[in-house]
Amino acid sequence: MEEQNKVVLHGMWLSTFAKRVELALKVKNIPFNYVEEDLKNKSELLLKYNPVHKKVPVLVHNGNPICESFVIIEYIDETWKNGPKLLPEDPYKRAQVRFWSKFMQDQLFENLAVILKTEGEAQQKAVKDMHEKLCVLEKGMKEYFPDGKPEVDDKNVGVLDIIFCSVFGVYKAHQEVLGVNMLEADKFPVSSSWLMAVIELQVMKEAVPPHEKVVQFLQFLRQSALSATPAS
Ligand SMILES: N[C@@H](CCC(=O)N[C@@H](CS)C(=O)NCC(=O)O)C(=O)O
Incomplete structure (x- = not known):
């Protein structure tokens, strides 16, 4: 790696936020060094580079730190013109991509975290909420994709594919740990076929962590959260 174009990613192997940055770098074929962070014992460098949030991911480009996954992805897209364009050029399409990325993040990922950390009635409510949000995504993606069908192509991977994969790429582990299949093909044909196509891309396959490790x-995480929350 040339010294004047040195790229380092500070991440944590199961962080969806770090995963999306890793995927963006790989999709664009940008060489980088990876530093695995122990989030219980953060490195001096992580605290120095991200003193505001003290979180991963942090991308360090030629010594300059960039924090917050979406900000990093936009930086990558603007800095490296090679490889697929992660966000569309057209301002309206760009706005749509930002909107749905935020929806996946704030609604789907956050909801998934609630399902993981609850049981009984609270969990059932979170599963129901997730179902409603996935209905919204399904309708939104039908309108977003030309002809209502997902367009996935390894030469044209975009930020929505990356974020979708970072949230649901380990769906089999979700299924095993939680006993629920969130993206059922008969209920969500567009979203589920989109996910299947995305996770089959070589770059995604290589980046998804081993199933057993994710399950464990x-x-x-589930046991720690449940034992910390008194049953209501
Ligand atoms: N909004 C941030 C969220 C990053 C985030 O929540 N990172 C988690 C790992 S998934 C973290 O570093 N947590 C450590 C902590 O909260 O102390 C982003 O998009 O990058």
């Missing part, structure tokens, strides 16, 4: 970690 999610079980650990």
Whole structure:
């Protein structure tokens, strides 16, 4: 790696936020060094580079830190013109992509975290909420994709594909730990076929962490959250 174009990603292997940055770099074929952070014992460098949030991911480009996953992805897209354009050029399409990225993040990912950390009635409510949000996504994607069908092409991977994969790429582990299949093909034909096509892309396949490792970690997170919350 040339010294004047040095790229370092500070991440954590199961962080969806770090994963999307890793995917953006890989989709654009940008060489980078990866630093795995222990989030219980953050490195001096992470605290120095992200003193505001103290979170991963942080991308360090030629010594300059950039924080917040979406900000980093936009930076990558603007800095490296090679490879697919992650966000569309057209301002309206760009706005749509930002809108749905935020929806996936704020609504779907946050909801998934609630399902993981609850049980009984609270979990059932969170699953129901998720179902409603996935209905919204399904309708939105039907309108977003030309001809109502997902367009996935390894030469044309975009930020929505990346964020969708970072949230649901480990859906089999979600299914195993939570016992629910969120993206059922008969209920959500567009979103589920989109996910299947995205996770089959070589770049995504290589980046998805091993199933057993994800299952163990999610079980650990779930148990820790449930034992910390008194049953209501
Ligand atoms: N809004 C941030 C969220 C990043 C985030 O929540 N990172 C988590 C890992 S998934 C983290 O570093 N947590 C450490 C902590 O909260 O102390 C982004 O988009 O990058």
